[in-house]
Amino acid sequence: MFETLPFWVYPLGFLLMLGPLVVLHELGHYLVGRMFGVGAEAFSVGFGKEIAGFTDKRGTRWKLSALPLGGYVQFQGDMNPASQPNAEAPVRKGDFQAATLWQRALIVAAGPAANVLIAIGIFAAFFMIFGNPVAADPAEETVVAAFAEDSPAREAGVQLGDRIVAVEGEETRDFRDISQSIMLYPGRELDITIERDGSTFTVPVVADRVEVSDQFGNKTVIGRIGVQGNLGERVFEPVGPIAAIGMAWQECIETVDLMVTGISQIFTGERSVKELGGPITIAKVSGEQLSLGWLEFTSFAALISLNLAFINLLPIPALDGGHLAFYAVEAIRRKPASPRSQEWAFRTGMALVLALMLFVTVIDLAKLPFFGS
Template identity: 55%
Template structure:
């Protein structure tokens, strides 16, 4: 077991993860806005009172806020939480109004909003493509080479030489496909299709559960089938193929996120597994202590999370704005300002509630509640 990193390293690692990713996200909005001729009044990393900043020749205020848990770009004309034109906007001179966010057609506004999550996903693809090019990729065929005793595989009747072609609703091309699918579904029963002696068979498989601990003692629950490959294969990845691998791996991670959300909603996974900024900070410090490749991999993972979550159709998030723009494009007029106002208030309440929940979970994972209970007892 590796000794946990100290507070200073954890804070530095957290800043190195969150700061650049927030900057990249907001830079996507900013660059798209610049492309369509929208003036940016402020570009902030962090919220709240300004700690430091400067104003460039275009009149944009670049600044750091004291609460480093996000950021924003404030475009001219974007004057309300629902981004609706106001009386103040209507009174602007025509030349100034033409440079405002609300003066642009709905498709341009949608691109500006979508550019933030898009650039986060593009960054993750670039990182994962770089890893694939540098280290290659596993192309091990899904042929069983060994079956662990008293495992999910042995109970399902799997044997040496079976080729697995699908599990659940997912086709299988590589052995890694099995590992990723099973890891997210402990104790679930799914159909498994195999080819044995030239014949195709479908067997019920109840995926096993295993509690594992990482090098810092953190425990987590994963699903295991209990099989090993016949012959591991590791293949190099060329420069042109690397982006394709990066896109595929990004898609796999997004698929795992969707599965996790579905499992939490249906009760198959506990909400206690949701983590927030405190747990991200903890993991950031741990990954940096292990090494730079692991730390950069974490940056890719958090970047995908940031892009994916912001695309969810929740008011206050980029996806919520895109949802209203889609309605506007269909109706040929925007949703009423009052309806948007209430929707964004509800979205803000939901986000604050989620932040409270994950903070409680994080403090629980650090042992705070157990410590308080022991003191009371």
């Protein structure tokens, strides 16, 4: 039986997860804009009708809105919360459009950058508090010590005592590297580089598709080749602040690589679209991670923060990446795109974003127990 939680845990986890991440993302935009003298008309957590708010001495309306699925900063001179410029209004001092091109680019990039910094901060804090987990003998872990009952590796010719030195040409330092290099590719033929009796050669192995579930019933499909290494005790090496930041950055790169690989596999049909998650899935998993403790919840927050940065940097008009794409065009052409082309791009981008949100929400609803399978 899977563990069930009280219903209130899910909205609580969702708000505790998304609220701070959205505030810090938008605060990145706001602070860099303020540094360059750009005024802000509104700073909203959520969309839609205002629930509560106040206006500060600078004229910025800080508000909490009804739909808690994001937020926005509406700078002076913006026609709407999507930061679409008002081509008919004259440009005034303090308008977003009055800033130079590089200043506007930095203001837009500051939101995703804030999310990346949050993830780096979380990972770095973990490394400094707990240390870096390393195998007592990493090389020994890559030696095949046993096979599963159904082992694609054994069927392909791998033998006990072989050392797995690389997967798909990527060097493996310990068994964790081997596992992570294989689990992302269920059903795919992988080149496993083996070291045996002083010689090195490559064996093609088709990874099994294995469906695994966590204690809450969340399912995912991973790849396995049915080998076990000489797993020994892991030790935690102390990590200083500078080293922790470097390791945290590497952790972010690896996490984004996993995200990109998973998304590309959905597009190519290697993975089901049911593995996508929208706001309902985020709320569900946030509540579950919250129930496990603050360590798990904070780790999940780092993952969601990187997701927010990645999604916002996609070159879709109405998202930060779309604005940056327009600025790149402006830098090349030495003049901005025409107001009409920008308007159509923003409309198309907004329609695409709304369609994507609707799509993942339908997937979320279809996962709920009362909809069956």
